[in-house]
Each structure stands twice: as structure tokens, then as C-alpha cells.
Amino acid sequence: MKLFTHLFLITGGVLLIACGGNKNDQQQAPPPPTPVTAVKAEKESATYYDAFPATVTALREVEIQPQVAGNITGIFFQDGQRVSRGQKLYTIDPQQYRASYDQAVANLNVQKANLNRAQKDADRYNTLAQQDAVAKQLVDNANASLEANKMQVAAAEAAIQQVATNLKYTTIYAPLDGTIGISQVRLGAAVAPGSTPLNTISEDNPIAADVQIDESQIQRFLSLQNKAGVVRDSTFILMLPSGQPYKYPGSIRIVDRAVDPQTGTLRVRIAFPNPEKQLKPGLAGNVRVKNSSGQPQLLIPYQAVTEQMSEYFVFVVGDSSKVSQKKVTLGARINDKVIVKNGLNEGELVVTEGTQKIREGAKVRVDQPGQSGNPKSDSSNRQTAAK
Incomplete structure (x- = not known):
């Protein structure tokens, strides 16, 4: 029994040692990769392309403002049509301005008649003065009257120019070729200088898209402006509101003169061909600018x-x-x-x-x-x- 007890204790100790060794080995094993x-x-x-928010704008745009007061008596275009420079657009009632013009012409004729009489009086008194047959004071008065009448004639001529200009402004002509918008007035409406513009005409081919760039991008855009062939390699692509690219590439037309101190940005105007009149001023989109260092x-x-x-x-x-x-x-x-x-x-x-x-x-x-x-x-x- 003693021998059996010793064998049991030895065997149990060996088993405990063996089990403890396996546990330590398991704890020290590194995790798999x-x-x-x-x-x-x-x-x-x-x-790649950098995207910049853009607003389509006309390269040239003119507001039609009345220069004289009166009522609209004629409208000679269809809203939204294309107009040519010099085409008649509006007429303002010219009656009062024509009457003023006629009155100014009549006043000029009176002043010319007075000048003619004063010239004759001055010539007569100066002839008599050479013969010492008239008092010098009468001669001086005649010459002074002549000069005064000359000035009155000049003033009358200036008045005619003024009323003639007003009469001319009663007919309004297109100042440039482009598309005219919807008229803001109708026949009979009263208008005056400084009131709401009658209409707006804008050039539509080419047309432009304005983007605001960070001041750190200025040198890049100046380089692109001076780079030849940027239109052919599609450096500037306009993305329409529909998400589709506009089929004509653009080119830089204007880099603004100064950075906005409030935003730290500079405006760049990029021109695009617009033969189908697809682009309209005010349209919002994005301009994608190709960025490749080579x-x-x-x-x-x-x-x-x-x-x-x-x-x-x-x-x-x-x-x-x-x-x-x-x-x-x-x-x-x-x-x-x-x-x-x-x-x-x-x-x-x-x-x-x-x-x-x-x-x-x-x-x-x-x-x-x-x-x-x-x-x-x-x-x-x-x-x-x-x-």
C-alpha cells in the first residue's frame, strides 16, 4: 500500500507539471498573422478636373433706360427676339419735346434778328465815330449791344441742341446686337429717367461663365489664360444643371483686376461659344478645369x-x-x-x-x-x- 501511494503521488505530480507546462506554452504562442x-x-x-461653381453671364449686357419722361407710344419688337444695333425699339410721346424744339427755333430766329439790327447799329456808329460826328458813349453802347446779342444767339443755339437731344431721346434704338428680354412696360405706360429699365439686351454668342477662385489659384489661371490651344484640349468644361457637360469647351476671357478682401477670392470670366443659344444669363452650373502637371x-x-x-x-x-x-x-x-x-x-x-x-x-x-x-x-x- 505504501508503494502504491508513492507511485500515485509521483504520477499525479508529473501530470500536474505536464498540464502546467502546456498552459504556459499556449499563453506564450504568438498570434497568427x-x-x-x-x-x-x-x-x-x-x-483630373477641379470643379468651380459658376454663373452664366453675358459678356456684354445693356439695360434700356428712358432718357426723357413721357408715355410709351410704340413698341417695335417681339419679346425675346434677336435685335440688331440701331433697330428701333420704343417711342415716347414726342409732342411736348417737338413743341419745345419749335419754340427754341423761333427764339433763335428772334435772337438772330436782334443780332442783325445790333450789327448794323454798331457799324453805323463806328463809321460816324471815324468822322468825329457822334459821341463816344453812343459808340460804346452800340458795340456792347452787339456783343450781348451775339451771346443771346449762342444761348439760343444751345437751347436748340438741348431740346433736339430730348426730342431724339423719344425714340429708343438698340445699342448692340443681341437678344432682347421681356418688356417691362406696355403701351401707354408713363416712364421717366431713373425709373425701372424698359428692357435688357445681352449678347448671347459667345457667352461667359463667372467663377470665384481662391487667391492661391491665381497664378494657375493666369498661366492658363496665356496658354495657347486651351480650347482645343478641353481645359474648361461647363457642367449644366442637368449634370451633362456642355458640348463646347471654353477659354479664359477676363481675370478680374483685384482680389475681394472680404472673401479672398478673385473672379474669372470664361467664355463659351453659344451658337444654339442654349446658355442663358443667370444659369447656374459648374466649370470643370483640367488639372494636369504633365x-x-x-x-x-x-x-x-x-x-x-x-x-x-x-x-x-x-x-x-x-x-x-x-x-x-x-x-x-x-x-x-x-x-x-x-x-x-x-x-x-x-x-x-x-x-x-x-x-x-x-x-x-x-x-x-x-x-x-x-x-x-x-x-x-x-x-x-x-x-
Whole structure:
């Protein structure tokens, strides 16, 4: 019995030691590598478009304002039709202005008659003065009267010019070729200078789109303005409210003279052909501006990017299949890829799938794309990179 008891104790101790050793071995075993998908960061040709909100505007636009007061007696166009420069548009009742003109002409004739009499009196007195047959005071009075009548004639002529101008303004002509809008007055309406414009005429081919650019973009747009052939290579594309691109590319017509100190932006006017009159002033859209440096850019899949506190990071697979997190500076997003400006080197292996399952220093196993998890779940918390 003593021998059996000793054997039982020895056997139990061995079993306890064996079990304890297996437990420690299990606790010290390293975790298996996390399966991920990764791609190499490579340089590619990067041509993309920046979008700027735009408002369509006429390159030339004129408001038709009345220059004299009166009632509208004639309208000589159809609303919305195309008009030519010099075409008659409106007439304002000319009766009072014609009467004023006739009165001014009559007054001029009276002043001319007075001038003729004063001229004869002055000539007569000056002849007598040469013969010492008249008092010098009479001669001086005659000459002064002559000068006064000359001035009265000049004033009468100026009055005629004024009333003639008013009479001329009773007929309103188109100041330029373009499309006229809907008339703001009807026959018989009373109008006066400074009142509501009668109508507006705008040139519609070409037409323009105004965009506001940040002051950091000024040099870029000045370079595009001086670049030859920007129309042929579709540098400027207007996106219509329907989301469809306008079929004619544009070119920079005007870069404004000064930056708005309140907003820090500068207005740029881009002209577009408009032969079908599809574009109308006031139309809202977006102008897409081609951005291509001509140099290859470092591109990675956008789903590889994670955002933390408004900063962007990627996981890079390094030696011994361990990952490290790198902070990157992003450029424009191009489809499913994004430009990396700083923080990453060409050829580095960037994790694209499985990023939410790893952390700094974790060991990974790189699988083929689509085998490490659902890429949608990895990218659900990411936000669009700032351009």
C-alpha cells in the first residue's frame, strides 16, 4: 500500500507539471498573422478636373433706360427676339419735346434778328465815330449791344441742341446686337429717367461663365489664360444643371483686376461659344478645369486611406511582414484613387483591405485582392480627401 501511494503521488505530480507546462506554452504562442490585401504605390499619369461653381453671364449686357419722361407710344419688337444695333425699339410721346424744339427755333430766329439790327447799329456808329460826328458813349453802347446779342444767339443755339437731344431721346434704338428680354412696360405706360429699365439686351454668342477662385489659384489661371490651344484640349468644361457637360469647351476671357478682401477670392470670366443659344444669363452650373502637371503622380487606392482627427494615414507593410502607420498628405481624388503628395515613397506596399483589423507593428499576411475582407466595411468611415 505504501508503494502504491508513492507511485500515485509521483504520477499525479508529473501530470500536474505536464498540464502546467502546456498552459504556459499556449499563453506564450504568438498570434497568427492578420490577412490583408496590399498594393504597391506607383507613379501614374494624373489628369483630373477641379470643379468651380459658376454663373452664366453675358459678356456684354445693356439695360434700356428712358432718357426723357413721357408715355410709351410704340413698341417695335417681339419679346425675346434677336435685335440688331440701331433697330428701333420704343417711342415716347414726342409732342411736348417737338413743341419745345419749335419754340427754341423761333427764339433763335428772334435772337438772330436782334443780332442783325445790333450789327448794323454798331457799324453805323463806328463809321460816324471815324468822322468825329457822334459821341463816344453812343459808340460804346452800340458795340456792347452787339456783343450781348451775339451771346443771346449762342444761348439760343444751345437751347436748340438741348431740346433736339430730348426730342431724339423719344425714340429708343438698340445699342448692340443681341437678344432682347421681356418688356417691362406696355403701351401707354408713363416712364421717366431713373425709373425701372424698359428692357435688357445681352449678347448671347459667345457667352461667359463667372467663377470665384481662391487667391492661391491665381497664378494657375493666369498661366492658363496665356496658354495657347486651351480650347482645343478641353481645359474648361461647363457642367449644366442637368449634370451633362456642355458640348463646347471654353477659354479664359477676363481675370478680374483685384482680389475681394472680404472673401479672398478673385473672379474669372470664361467664355463659351453659344451658337444654339442654349446658355442663358443667370444659369447656374459648374466649370470643370483640367488639372494636369504633365508629370507622373504617386497614386494609391483611396480605400487604403484612414482619417484620424482630420489627418490622413496609411498602413505600409515593412520588413518581417509587420505594418507601420504613416501620415500622408493627399492631393486630388481621381476615380477610386488619390494622389499622395507627401509621406509615402514609390514602391512601398500599402494595405488596402483589412486596415481596421490591424494596428502599429502588427504582423500580416498579404493575400490576393478580395480575400481579406469586405472592402466596403473598411472604407465606410473614410471621408473624401481635400483637394
